[in-house]
Amino acid sequence: MKREKILHSVGFGLVGLFYLVAVFFVFHKPSEQNNKQIVIRIAHWQLEDGLRQAFDDVGREFTKLHPNVRIEQLVIPERIFPNWLITQLIGETAPDLIEIGLGIDDDRLARFFVPLTSLVDEPNPYNKGTPLESVPWRNTFLDGMYSAYNPTLLDYYSAGMTQHTIRLYYNSLLYETLMGTGAPPPRDFVALQNVFTKVAEYNRIHHTQLVTIAGSNYNGPIIMDQYLSSQSQKLQLRLNTLLDFSPTKYGTQIDFLLGRWSFESPELQSGLTLQHIVGSNLTKGFQSLRREDATFYFLQGHALMIASGSWDVRTLRSMASFPIEVSPVPLPSPQNPTFGAYTLGPFSETDESTTKFGLTRHSKHPKEAIEFLQFMTSQRGCQTFVNTSYWLPSVLGVKIPEPITEFAPIVDGYTQGIAFHNFGSDAMLVFTQNLYKLYNDHDPVTSFTQAIEPHLKAAVRRDLRQEIDTRFRNITRDDTTLAALLWKLSHGDNSEEIRSKAAALILNQHTMESDTYCLKTDLDSPAARQP
Amino acid sequence: MPSTIPIKKALYEWRLYLFILPSLLMVGVFIYLPTFSAVYHSFFNWRGGDAKEYIGLENFVHLWNDDILWQSLLTVTVLILANIVKMLPSIALAVVIHRLTSDRWQYWYRVLVVVPMIVPELVRLFIWKFFYDPNFGVLNRLLDLFEFKPLLIWLDNHFLHWEVFREGIPIPWLSDPHLIVPSIIFWGFPWIGAVGVLIFLAGLESINKEIYETAELDGATGVQKFLYIELPLILTQIRLMIILLVIGTIQGFGLQLLLLGQDGGAGGAGMVPGLWMYNRAFGAGQFGYACSIGLFLFVIILTLTWVNNKYIRVQK
Numbered sequence: 001m002k003r004e005k006i007l008h009s010v011g012f013g014l015v016g017l018f019y020l021v022a023v024f025f026v027f028h029k030p031s032e033q034n035n036k037q038i039v040i041r042i043a044h045w046q047l048e049d050g051l052r053q054a055f056d057d058v059g060r061e062f063t064k065l066h067p068n069v070r071i072e073q074l075v076i077p078e079r080i081f082p083n084w085l086i087t088q089l090i091g092e093t094a095p096d097l098i099e100i101g102l103g104i105d106d107d108r109l110a111r112f113f114v115p116l117t118s119l120v121d122e123p124n125p126y127n128k129g130t131p132l133e134s135v136p137w138r139n140t141f142l143d144g145m146y147s148a149y150n151p152t153l154l155d156y157y158s159a160g161m162t163q164h165t166i167r168l169y170y171n172s173l174l175y176e177t178l179m180g181t182g183a184p185p186p187r188d189f190v191a192l193q194n195v196f197t198k199v200a201e202y203n204r205i206h207h208t209q210l211v212t213i214a215g216s217n218y219n220g221p222i223i224m225d226q227y228l229s230s231q232s233q234k235l236q237l238r239l240n241t242l243l244d245f246s247p248t249k250y251g252t253q254i255d256f257l258l259g260r261w262s263f264e265s266p267e268l269q270s271g272l273t274l275q276h277i278v279g280s281n282l283t284k285g286f287q288s289l290r291r292e293d294a295t296f297y298f299l300q301g302h303a304l305m306i307a308s309g310s311w312d313v314r315t316l317r318s319m320a321s322f323p324i325e326v327s328p329v330p331l332p333s334p335q336n337p338t339f340g341a342y343t344l345g346p347f348s349e350t351d352e353s354t355t356k357f358g359l360t361r362h363s364k365h366p367k368e369a370i371e372f373l374q375f376m377t378s379q380r381g382c383q384t385f386v387n388t389s390y391w392l393p394s395v396l397g398v399k400i401p402e403p404i405t406e407f408a409p410i411v412d413g414y415t416q417g418i419a420f421h422n423f424g425s426d427a428m429l430v431f432t433q434n435l436y437k438l439y440n441d442h443d444p445v446t447s448f449t450q451a452i453e454p455h456l457k458a459a460v461r462r463d464l465r466q467e468i469d470t471r472f473r474n475i476t477r478d479d480t481t482l483a484a485l486l487w488k489l490s491h492g493d494n495s496e497e498i499r500s501k502a503a504a505l506i507l508n509q510h511t512m513e514s515d516t517y518c519l520k521t522d523l524d525s526p527a528a529r530q531p
Numbered sequence: 532m533p534s535t536i537p538i539k540k541a542l543y544e545w546r547l548y549l550f551i552l553p554s555l556l557m558v559g560v561f562i563y564l565p566t567f568s569a570v571y572h573s574f575f576n577w578r579g580g581d582a583k584e585y586i587g588l589e590n591f592v593h594l595w596n597d598d599i600l601w602q603s604l605l606t607v608t609v610l611i612l613a614n615i616v617k618m619l620p621s622i623a624l625a626v627v628i629h630r631l632t633s634d635r636w637q638y639w640y641r642v643l644v645v646v647p648m649i650v651p652e653l654v655r656l657f658i659w660k661f662f663y664d665p666n667f668g669v670l671n672r673l674l675d676l677f678e679f680k681p682l683l684i685w686l687d688n689h690f691l692h693w694e695v696f697r698e699g700i701p702i703p704w705l706s707d708p709h710l711i712v713p714s715i716i717f718w719g720f721p722w723i724g725a726v727g728v729l730i731f732l733a734g735l736e737s738i739n740k741e742i743y744e745t746a747e748l749d750g751a752t753g754v755q756k757f758l759y760i761e762l763p764l765i766l767t768q769i770r771l772m773i774i775l776l777v778i779g780t781i782q783g784f785g786l787q788l789l790l791l792g793q794d795g796g797a798g799g800a801g802m803v804p805g806l807w808m809y810n811r812a813f814g815a816g817q818f819g820y821a822c823s824i825g826l827f828l829f830v831i832i833l834t835l836t837w838v839n840n841k842y843i844r845v846q847k
Contacts, residue, residue, distance in 0.1 A: 083813050090579045105816065107578060209666055209701070217792060285665040285703035288791060293664075302667065425815045429794055436706055436797035442694065466815075473582065 036068065038365050040372050041095035042357065043074040043088075045081040045102060049315040054389035061384050062375045069368050078102065089360070096369035097357040100158040104358075106150065107470040110477060113358040114366065115155035117504075120145060125371075126378030131397060137374070140396055147352040151248065152515070153474060154508045159377045160353025162391040165407050166222055167326040168213075169316055170305040171298070175325070178202055178304065185327035189274075189339060192330040196281045199304060213278070214303035215286030216294035223282075223307035223329055224275050225419040226347070230331045231271030232417030233344040235261055245415050249422040250467065250519060253460050257528040261418070263449050263456070267342040268418070272438060272445045274332070274339055279439045287435060295319075310407035314390045317403075326406055348413035353394035424463025430455045457531065464523050471516040475509055482506065569822040577819035590823035600824065603795070603802040604831075609712060610803070611780045617722040618772060624723055625731035626761055630753075641732070648725045656789060659718055665701040674702070705790055708798030715786065715801060727772055734765035770839060777835050781828055784809055804828055 042055070052075060059071030074095055076084050082103025088094040089112045100109070120138040127133055127140060138145035138156070148158045168185070176183060178198045186192040199212045213223065239255050240247050255261055261268070283289060283297060298306040299320050307329065308316070317324055331346060332339035357376070363369050375381045382395040390404050400408055420431050434451040438444050485502040522528055573590055577583040594600060628640045662669045674680045683696040693709040696702060704714045738760065746756055784805030787795065793810045795802030802810075804824060812821035 086579055086813065107816070111580060111582065211666065283666060284701045285706035288703070288705035288796060289664075297666075429799075429810075429814075432792075432794045433797065433799040436708065440694070469576075470578075477582075 038069045038368050039072050040069060040097065040365060040369050041072050041074060042097040042099075042372075043076060043085075043095040044099035044355070044357075045076055045078040046099075046311075046355070047075060047077060048311055048389075049318050050389050051391075054385045054387075054391075057388050058376055058381050058385050059372075061381065062372055065375070066368070066371070069365075069372070071372060092362045094360045094362055096360060096363040096365060097373060098360055100356045100358045101354075105470070106152045106467075107473065109150060109157050109358070110153050110474040112361055113157050114361055114363075115153075115157055116148070116159065116359070116370075117155045119370070119374075120148075120156050124374045124378050126375045126380065130379045132379060132395075137377075140377070140379075141353055141394055142351040142396060143353050143394065145353070147354075148356060152471060152512070154511055158356035158358040159373055160356035160394050161376050161382050161385055162353065162355040162389075163351055163394050163409060164309045164311055164354050164392065165349050165409050166226070166307065166309050166329060167407060168223075168305050168307050168329055169298070169312070169324050169326050171301065171303075171320075172323045172325045174210075174301065174304050174322070185325065186330040187327075188330050189332040189336060193277075195304070196277075199281070209302070211283045211297060211303040212281040212305060213283075214294040214297040214306040215279075215282030216289040216291050217287055218291035219294045219307050220279070220282055220286045221420070222309070224279060225421060226329050226331060227274040227278055228268070228271035229347070229417040229419040231274060231339065231342045232261075232267045232419075233414055234342050234417075235265065235267040236415065236417040237344075249424075250464065252418055252422045253424070253427075253464060254519065254522045254528065257457060257460055257464075257530075258522070258525070259527065259530070263452060269445055269449070270339060270342055271417075272448060276438050276444045287432075287439075310392055310404060313404055313407065328410065344414035346410070346413040347416050348411050349409035351394070351409055351411065355391070355394075423460065424467065426459040426462045427456060430459050461523065461528075464519065468516055468520050468523070471512060471519075475512050475516070478505055478509055482509070569825050572819050573823035573826045575819045577822070578816045579818050583819065586819070590820050591827075593820060594823055594827055599799065599802060600804060600807055600827075602799065603804045603807050606712060606801070607781055607803045610715065611777055613716040614776050614780055615773065617716075617719075618724075618727060618769070618776070620722050621724050621727035622731050622765075622769070625728045625735060626757060628728070629732060629735040629761075641729070644723065644725050644728045655719075656786070660705075660790060663704040663714055665703045665706070668704070670704065671701055706797050708796070708800035711791065711796050711798075711800040715790075718786065730768050730772060731765055734768035735761060738764050774836050774839055777839070778832050781805070781832055781835075 044051075044055070046052075046055075052073065055071075055073045059073070063070055085094070085098065085103045086108075089108065094112065098104075098113075100113075104113075121136045123134050124132070124137045124140055127135070132140045137159070138148075141148075141160070142163065145156060145159070147160060148156045150157055170185065175185075179195065186195055196212055199210055202208065203210055215223075236247060236252075239252070239260060263269070263272070279286075283294065283303065286294070294303075294306055295312075295316070297303040299316070301322065306316075313326075328346070332343055334340045334343055334345055336343075357373055359366060359369050359373065376385065377395055379395055379397050382393050382398045385391070386393045386398060387401055390401055392400060392404060392407060392409070420428065423431070430452050434448055437451050438448040440447065482502065482505050485498055485505065488498050489502060572583065574585060574587060575583040576586045576589070624644070628637055628644075631637045631640065661667075665671060674683070680696065680698075680702075683702075684698060687693055687696040691709075693707075695707045695709055702710070704710050742760055743756065746760055751759070781803075782805050784803050787801045787803055787806045788809065790796070791801040793806065793814050795806055795810075805828070808821045808824040808828070811817045811824065
């Protein structure tokens with residue numbers, strides 16, 4: 001009885017103690033209220049090694065300049081980021097700055113984010129004292145903020161800090177065992193096919209199950225899309241009647257509906273054949289594997305190579321027990337006897353910015369959030385970030401850290417062709433549900449083409465209808481702002497600022513409207529409605 | 532005949548009603564409000580947030596013509612039937628534990644059944660996912676070790692004609708449309724659910740000992756005792772489990788989402804209605820349409836529950 005009483009007292013005592021400790025921590029947690037510090041919350045999905053530290057470093061640097069502002073980062077795993085983001089945006093509880101990319105389409109961009117267009121022609125104040133001091137913000141980026149501009153909404157919505165390139169990482173010890181000491185990495189597709197053969201031989205002799213390229217539903221498309229794209233480079237040029245070398249995905253889809261190309265075109269058939277060859281040398285069943293599975297295969301030495309972006313360099317090198325080398329993805333050259341006819345050559349690795357952040361409409365501190373965004377994309381902020389993260393910088397004059405120089409974009413090359421990612425969500429569903437046919441042994445290309453054909457046009461039409469609806473909604477959304485501006489103008493407020501804002505908005509609306517009607521006219525044309 | 536309480540008497544201690552207010556408020560805000568919101572939004576072209584357009588029954592017309600939804604209903608029907616069969620090991624184990632004569636051993640077997648419950652579902656999921664891994668998974672290794680693969684190849688060549696079991700090629704359990712549903716059904720083998728066993732045990736323990744004694748005097752065998760005594764007297768528990776199972780299977784999609792992704796895997800073979808609802812909401816941004824799928828599932832569940840209650844009669 002006495003023992004039971006003691007046990008009860010200890011139990012209640014522990015509960016009480018932990019309660020008091022919790023209360024203490026809650027009341028001593030630094031908050032905006034008790035120390036008057038403004039908290040800017042930024043959200044991203046970068047869980048790679050060194051990234052959180054890099055954001056913390058930039059935040060600390062910023063706080064040194066603005067002691068009243070503290071930066072808090074929310075790191076949400078990539079898998080759940082889109083869903084998390086939607087609930088935050090709809091619930092009006094979103095952080096101040098959000099990484100743009102996953103889960104954000106034009107509709108959400110227009111509804112929940114603030115356009116930065118009025119700022120891009122002004123210099124970034126945090127570049128003061130550098131050669132970029134008087135340069136407009138947009139010209140301080142390697143891509144001239146091209147990737148931050150939304151051609152549908154006709155506004156700038158984000159600013160990015162980094163760039164990325166895709167590389168084939170390989171286990172150099174294993175590679176030398178297979179290919180001989182000092183063997184160079186595969187430079188083109190013929191050399192890669194030689195690696196495939198050597199791995200198959202190795203498995204046969206040693207009764208092993210070594211995989212040539214670790215694949216997953218994340219790493220697979222990274223490399224596979226490039227092969228499809230390489231075979232449709234010349235086709236894409238033929239379709240690009242405006243000769244602006246920047247075909248839009250909607251243009252590609254309309255061309256598909258109008259019958260200007262199809263998956264039965266020889267170029268696409270050749271691309272699919274390539275995908276089949278490469279896919280057969282990826283981990284069996286890679287479509288159902290996840291990114292971490294592929295990384296695990298590679299790091300455990302079960303796979304010779306893995307295709308990923310420069311974002312993984314720090315993670316892979318820090319976790320591997322073997323030396324890792326990298327090489328560009330070996331694509332077929334124009335001289336390739338089988339796959340050279342439709343290709344122009346290696347892709348030009350664009351200098352598009354990534355890790356782009358946008359300002360949400362419900363930010364409580366938009367001024368400070370913009371200042372932090374400008375700081376992140378200043379020479380000082382960007383250098384601090386890349387020094388810790390080992391990611392490639394997007395800002396002019398920022399030095400690439402030594403360990404990642406081999407990832408610097410190779411800009412000499414040609415435009416990309418058509419790939420699956422040129423399509424919308426319903427069409428993607430058709431592809432992903434039928435991709436397994438492409439990795440079968442029995443007539444893979446034909447069976448895949450025949451499987452997608454009955455559904456693809458309808459799916460593309462649905463995607464385009466949705467796009468048109470979204471655009472019209474975005475146009476009408478601006479009506480309220482425009483009405484307010486016009487009301488001000490008609491009631492005597494004739495300031496330059498109001499006049500220029502109204503004129504810009506009218507021009508935006510007209511351009512968006514004409515673009516959308518063009519798309520609608522194409523979509524409604526008899527040719528595009530053919531089953 | 533229940534007598535009615537006069538209002539004055541019911542309100543005499545009116546302050547007591549205040550105690551249930553917080554719970555009522557919580558239930559209202561977190562359960563009924565979202566439900567009514569879903570019903571309301573199923574009549575709109577809603578892409579989340581405040582922007583929406585009333586479209587009447589258009590979502591339901593779309594739903595009626597949605598091939599993927601109907602296909603997913605077929606898949607979920609197969610899974611429900613399989614899950615009902617998968618209930619049998621739990622019933623069998625509950626009967627075996629119930630019939631143990633030693634209380635001490637009964638206690639320990641119950642503990643053994645409950646212990647796996649403390650393993651988080653996510654851990655179990657990853658273990659099973661690794662089990663199905665085509666290249667290094669346990670299942671393929673076991674098939675090779677015990678030389679079952681040639682048998683599968685023979686079956687495939689002569690009867691199935693799926694062309695998935697081939698010499699020297701790992702079996703892609705989760706990336707071939709023919710194997711996805713069988714893999715999901717096999718998931719969790721030997722299908723002993725701790726909650727199910729405990730519920731059936733509770734039902735078995737309420738059976739009067741005298742009934743067993745009478746049956747033994749009449750010379751009933753173990754199987755006869757099960758068929759004529761135990762099974763009829765635990766039908767209440769079985770009915771409850773079937774209702775929970777049907778609701779869970781129709782609503783559930785977590786397993787498919789984690790294993791196959793939101794597209795339902797190769798050929799969409801693993802697509803179930805819940806996953807399609809999720810896909811439409813979070814993949815395509817068609818929240819209004821997703822709400823109408825949810826409403827449709829609600830009607831199906833209600834109908835199946837009613838059928839279950841009406842046709843599975845409990846012998847008192």
